Amino acid sequence: xxxxxxxxxxxxxxxxxxxxxxxxxxxxxxxxxxxxxxxxxxxxxxxxxxxxxxxxxxxxxxxxxxxxxxxxxxxxxxxxxxxxxxxxxxxxxxx
Numbered sequence: 700x701x702x703x704x705x706x707x708x709x710x711x712x713x714x715x716x717x718x719x720x721x722x723x724x725x726x727x728x729x730x731x732x733x734x735x736x737x738x739x740x741x742x743x744x745x746x747x748x749x750x751x752x753x754x755x756x757x758x759x760x761x762x763x764x765x766x767x768x769x770x771x772x773x774x775x776x777x778x779x780x781x782x783x784x785x786x787x788x789x790x791x792x793x794x
Contacts (some may be wrong), residue, residue: 703730 705717719729736744770778778786 714727719726722729724732733744744767
């Protein structure tokens, strides 16, 4: 079996060790997962993180705020649910 030697500052190493422990992985297993997936996909393949759900919520909130801003800009921010449903129905009829 071959080995890699990498240089990494001690704080980053400690943080990664802790992350791997929290994910239930050894550092060797985490690195091997990354390498095998990279080879299979021919790309930097994925993220394993503890904050995925938090990031999804943030992205959803950002999307909602962008839609609100767009609606306000187009003068549609004061529409009732019934008016919105009418717009949707009209749009579907045009297709």
